[in-house]
Amino acid sequence: MPLNDELRRFVTDNFMFGKVGNGFADDDSFLERGIIDSTGVMELVAFLEEKYGIRLHDQDLIPDNLDSINGLARFVESRLQPN
């Protein structure tokens, strides 16, 4: 499954319980759309760490990385690329 779809699936199943309503775009802000609030961030971090085997540090926990499907995908890809 493409990365964006995988991330979207996790977000809709875990935070929206399958109820996507009018849907949301890959660039939509989770915070602004009320999809993920602060209490959900830790869940998202746990998922990224477990699913992609990456480690998130305090400085990574910023909306640029975690607040949209595209933001998440960019962040995960950057971490998965070999240095």
Add this chain to the structure above:
Amino acid sequence: MLTHRGPDETGFHSENGVGLAHTRLSIIDLGGGQQPMCNEDSTLWITFNGEIFNYLELRKELLSKGHRFATRSDTEVILHLYEEEGVDCVRHLNGQWAFSLWDNQRRRLFLSRDRLGVRPLFYTLAKNTFIFGSEIKAIFANPGVSREIDLKGLDEVFTYWCTIPPTTLFRNIQELSPGHSMTVDASGIAVRQYWDCQFEGTSGVVDLSQEQARCDELLELLIDATKIRLRSDVPVGAYLSGGLDSTVTTALVKKFTNAPLRTFSVTFDDAEFDESFYQSDVVRFLDTEHEEIRCSKNQIGEVFPDVIWHCEKPVLRTAPAPLYLLSRLVRNSGYKVVVTGEGADEVLGGYDIFKETKIRRFWESQPDSRMRPILLRRLYPYLQNIQNQPDAYRKAFFHINVGCQQQPFFSHIPRWQLTAKLKTFFSDATRAETAGDDGFSDIRAQLPQRYSSWDSFGQAQYLETKYLLPDYILSSQGDRVAMAHSVEGRFPFLDHRVVEFASRLPASLKMKVLNEKYLLKRCAAGLIPPSVAKRHKQPYRAPEACSFLQPAAREYMQELLSPEQIRRDGVFDGSAVAMLLEKFRKGAAIGIKDNMGLVGVVSTQLLLHQFINHFEGRMTSHAA
């Protein structure tokens, strides 16, 4: 149906189309206080649940005015006071009551509920017949009353954690609001408010001598409030949580009780919730005879259906369940009255939400500050999610936007909006019926005239005291789970004199900078162990939705949360609930919202099962 509220005696009175029934928990005048009770010429009849703590003083006044008493009971005091004052009699009462008084000369029924809502009172009009009761199940016992869920009530619980009276979870069943009375006669039903809490506060600097004077005044009030709450012809025990409030009330009871004082506590297997270290310290310090019940997740899962049967509304936390187990311990120990510390957090400024409001105001005045939000992390040391949050998220969660401070619900909007997200589990039909109001209009319509002139601390106190206190704390965590085992709670901090005194205090004496219940702590110094005086406030919490994954809950969880049953009941969305359950089974549900969501869904399904789908069966098993 209400034997659990009064297992000692039952009584009935009927005349000319009016009937009063009573189940009695005998506490004062064991031999003479039978109900329904009448006055000398049988023109007034009363059925009364509760206690009038100043009945001795009122009796003396009434005797001096020529009234003659046939009993020593507080019930008879209400009858004579009504003869003297009519419906204004309630203004003189200091206590906790729900009563109905039939005035045969006026052909009028007069009903009243205490100021803070300690005792419950519900009513309905069915086929031109007015029916009332202390619990809704007693009203449903009348086959002429239909039983349907009121989705407005459900929507309120999934926003405010409680219903907003007169709405209940059931269509056409109303709750009489605290501080209200009503009359029912040929001209109809008239409800009127006789009291409301007014958190006007006072501004200005309080110097040290004034502070000491207020401290002395509070202590004097609390001593008297406790003393009159020990008036009883049966022994009085005390709940002990290990926190400041119940330690203060226990210390005060101890001071005025000659007999050995028995205290009761809940402890938890799970160290995250357990406060037994502090409880033991208090027991040693105050030298009480102590009993405790150790509560496991499995036990919470086991008793939860009975808890909901008694609460008669959904809950979003399992916290009522351990208190249900505690009242059982109290009853099995031969006690039926306990003094507890409820109310101090609301009236003397203890809740984290008051602190949170203060910090949010402070942060909002400089939204870009990096230091100010650190205070919010310090506020919730026991909530891991808040600890680990990035600032950007914390800012969004706590609604840090310039201009928000002017909103009338500034203090409560983060909580209400977070809770309202649980409506994602509502079915499309439920959402459609409850849609259209996100502006908290039900509460807005009831706010006192001067509310907008109060400071945000007073406004937050009002919202807690007026709504969450009676409709969650004193009901689902109070009266309903205590009375499930015929135990009566008494609350010195909710003496109306204490509440009125506290409402006039400046906010700075309730919370000095971020030191909660500042004046109470000053007052209590020397009465309580230093460990309790100094500890960080820990709200009472219990293991949450994980309790439903335990063996004791398996059977009803499979039945009530099956996709077929959810679809048949129609309140929730089956696939959304299935995803939530799956998240729990995988151990991935770690958030507050997931926990509240599952507790809310399970409790609503239990309510539907017991009150709508299988009421007759539940009624029979309850009576047995």
